[in-house]
Amino acid sequence: MSVQAWFSSGEIAAQPGSQLTLQLSIQNLNQSAESYTIVPAGLNASWTAVERSSITLFSGIQDVVDVVVTPPEAPTTSAGPAIIAVRVVPLSEPDDAVVAEIILSIQPFDDRRIVSLQPVKRARRRATYEFMVENHGNELASCRLKLVDTSERIDGSFDPPAVGVVPGGASLVQFKAKALRGSFRRATRTLDFEVEAEQQGHDPCIASMSLVQSPTIPGAAIFRVLTAAALLGGLTAAWFGVIRPEIRDAATDLVDERIAELAPEFDDRTAPAPATTAVDDDATIETANVGDSDGEPSFIRLTVDAPILGTADASQPIGEGITFDMTDIRVENSLNDTGIAQLFINGVQVFQWSLSNIRGQYFEPRITPIRLQPGDNLTFSVRCDAKGTTSTADTCSTRINIGGRTRPA
The missing domain is CATH 2.60.120 (Jelly Rolls)
Structure with missing residues (x-):
C-alpha cells in the first residue's frame, strides 16, 4: 500500500438539506513523491464534493482535504445510517487506490402537504370535496383527518378518516360537507373552513376550502310577495270595513223605502x-x-x-x-x-x-x-x-x- 486515507470522525449526524464539511487526511507511504486523484465513491457519491480533486505529496507527507457532503431534503433520503466514501487513486499506481468511508446518521424530517382538488365548490347545502395527503418527508406519515371550523357552520365526515402515507407517496381522501343552519337565504353566502392532517409529535398540515351557497329565496321575490300580500290585505280590509257595509246599508235602506211605498198595496x-x-x-x-x-x-x-x-x-x-x-x-x-x-x-x-x-x-x-x-x-x-x-x-x-x-x- 503506497497511500493511506481516513476521515477524522467515525460517525456524524446530518440533517437533510444541510451542508457538512468533512476533513479527509491523506498520507504518502511511497518512497517517492506521488500525485493523487480524489473522487467521491459509493451509493451516495452524488451528495459528495471534494474541494481539491488532485494533490501531490512527497514521501511520508500527510495533507488534509475538505470533503463537502449535502444530503438532499427529499423523500429518497431515508432516515438512518448512510455511508459516504471517497476514493484516493495514485497516478503512478492506480491499482493501489484506497477508499476512505464515514457513516452519516441521516435525521428524519417532515414535509406533509394537503393538495385540494376542489378548494371551492358551489352548492345549496351539501358538497363532496377531494384532496390528496402527500408525504414529502423521509419517514412514514400516519395522520388522522380533522375539520377546523371556528364558526360552527360546517359539519361532515372524511372517507377514510385516517391515512398512512409512505415517503414520496400520496393518498386520496373525500370530505362530505354539510352546511348547518341558514336554510333560507336571500343572498349568496360563503362558508370558509379548513381540513387538517395531524399526527402526535409532528406539525399538522392544513388546507383551506370554501362552500359557496346560492340564495334559496331571492330578495326580489320576497319583496314582490310582501307587496302583493300588503295589497291583498288592503283590498280585503277595504271590502269588509268600508265597501261591503256601505253596500248592505244602501241595499237595506232601498228595500225599506220600497216596502214603505208598496205596503198599502x-x-x-x-x-x-x-x-x-x-x-x-x-x-x-x-x-x-x-x-x-x-x-x-x-x-x-x-x-x-x-x-x-x-x-x-x-x-x-x-x-x-x-x-x-x-x-x-x-x-x-x-x-x-x-x-x-x-x-x-x-x-x-x-x-x-x-x-x-x-x-x-x-x-x-x-x-x-x-x-x-x-x-x-x-x-x-x-x-x-x-x-x-x-x-x-x-x-x-x-x-x-x-x-x-x-x-x-
Whole structure:
C-alpha cells in the first residue's frame, strides 16, 4: 500500500438539506513523491464534493482535504445510517487506490402537504370535496383527518378518516360537507373552513376550502310577495270595513223605502207560501177592524244578532197615549241562517217561523189586524242553529219589519 486515507470522525449526524464539511487526511507511504486523484465513491457519491480533486505529496507527507457532503431534503433520503466514501487513486499506481468511508446518521424530517382538488365548490347545502395527503418527508406519515371550523357552520365526515402515507407517496381522501343552519337565504353566502392532517409529535398540515351557497329565496321575490300580500290585505280590509257595509246599508235602506211605498198595496195575491206559523191558543189577543183611512201608517223595525247555538231578542214598547194596529209583518233572513224566529206580545207568542224556510224575505200573509194598547211590548226572539253557508259573520242576523197604523188612545 503506497497511500493511506481516513476521515477524522467515525460517525456524524446530518440533517437533510444541510451542508457538512468533512476533513479527509491523506498520507504518502511511497518512497517517492506521488500525485493523487480524489473522487467521491459509493451509493451516495452524488451528495459528495471534494474541494481539491488532485494533490501531490512527497514521501511520508500527510495533507488534509475538505470533503463537502449535502444530503438532499427529499423523500429518497431515508432516515438512518448512510455511508459516504471517497476514493484516493495514485497516478503512478492506480491499482493501489484506497477508499476512505464515514457513516452519516441521516435525521428524519417532515414535509406533509394537503393538495385540494376542489378548494371551492358551489352548492345549496351539501358538497363532496377531494384532496390528496402527500408525504414529502423521509419517514412514514400516519395522520388522522380533522375539520377546523371556528364558526360552527360546517359539519361532515372524511372517507377514510385516517391515512398512512409512505415517503414520496400520496393518498386520496373525500370530505362530505354539510352546511348547518341558514336554510333560507336571500343572498349568496360563503362558508370558509379548513381540513387538517395531524399526527402526535409532528406539525399538522392544513388546507383551506370554501362552500359557496346560492340564495334559496331571492330578495326580489320576497319583496314582490310582501307587496302583493300588503295589497291583498288592503283590498280585503277595504271590502269588509268600508265597501261591503256601505253596500248592505244602501241595499237595506232601498228595500225599506220600497216596502214603505208598496205596503198599502200588499194583498193576498202577492204573498208567498207561509213559513211555519203558530199562535198560542191560550192567549187572548185583541183584534181590530180597521180601514185604510183609519190612523197614520207606522212601521216598527227590530234587529236581532243571535250567537250560534244561542238565543237573543229585541223589544219595542208602544208609546203612551197611542194604540198600534199591527197589519203587516215582514221577516228578513238575508244571510240564509237556520233556526227559529218568534214574535211575542207582552210575553205571549203570536207567531213562530222556521228560518230554514225563509230565503231572503218573507211576508206573513192574511194577518188579522192586532191592536196593541199603550205600554204593550213587542218582542222579537231568534234562536240561531247555524249561520248561512255564505256568511262570514259569527252570528245569525235576522230582522222583522212590523207595519200598521197608530191613532190616539
